[in-house]
Amino acid sequence: MPGAQPNARTRLVDAAIESFAAKGFHGTTTRDIASAAGMSPAAVYVHHKSKEDLLYLISKEGHERTLRLVEEGVASSADPVEQLRAVMRAFAAHHARGHTGARIVNYELAALNEEHLAEIREYRRAIEQRMRDVVTAGVAADVFATSNPRMTALALLSLGIDVARWYRDEGDWAPEDIADHYCELALRMVGAAQ
């Protein structure tokens, strides 16, 4: 269907992000989202079955985007050092820039229904797997050295995800400053020859 519908959907998603960020998923009513989008509660149901459906959409888009960033970083080079640099740079900057959405995506997982959670977990597993592949490729190529590649890969993602928690737009550092320093930290964490 053409016309205003895509705009209404986008407005609703933006309104849901704003509302979930301010009051948490469970503290947000469909009325809050409608009001933030300048629509009637009934209009919300034209586009989404439920509040959970909006959370799922936000989560799915967020995870798709993150997976794409990670895959682009891996594809940017055949050298694990350059791959890790590219992945960490994109991952850290993304969690700074998109911190409001990233907080919802990472901290409201438990509010998804079983089916949606299973689907989102697949994205998370894929993202973890890509990061682990970079670390193990570096270890195999003897350019990285770590006693626990799996935990190290998780720690690398963890470091980036937590940027969304502490990052403030009015802070001293731009997303690029964080991305730069986090590349250095990431290479040290995997024991890359400097």
Next chain:
Amino acid sequence: MPGAQPNARTRLVDAAIESFAAKGFHGTTTRDIASAAGMSPAAVYVHHKSKEDLLYLISKEGHERTLRLVEEGVASSADPVEQLRAVMRAFAAHHARGHTGARIVNYELAALNEEHLAEIREYRRAIEQRMRDVVTAGVAADVFATSNPRMTALALLSLGIDVARWYRDEGDWAPEDIADHYCELALRMVGAAQ
């Protein structure tokens, strides 16, 4: 006042942690907390003015404990390498073991009232300052090398805090396994001579 009062308070705090963890602060009612504690909603108000008051108590106790752990780690040695080891070990293990409470303490800050938030921010500043002091002491002693001690100190805390998000009691790693590996990662992040 003697007798059942301390027990009722403890039961309410435990019930509040459980309820906030399951449904978020905003999604939890005083009735939920009372029910989880096996008490009447009226009984909750005998001990706490509000739901926010319970969140504040949980947050204050959590931050006091974390600050104490960090200070004990710093006091355990005069050598920045050993200090960082002790702090990171305690910090990471604490966020694994106490992950349910740590999630509330770290992710529900925005639900505190202004006065309480200001007080909790003081604890957080103190914790950050202790970690930064360890990193800068190591740089001054020429045993650490980092281009940005402040961001590195924040990243070290960030890594530990995020353990609370991903840690599962039924996972493959005990808190001690994480603590061990995170010590290694922390020393690498600060560029400690290995």
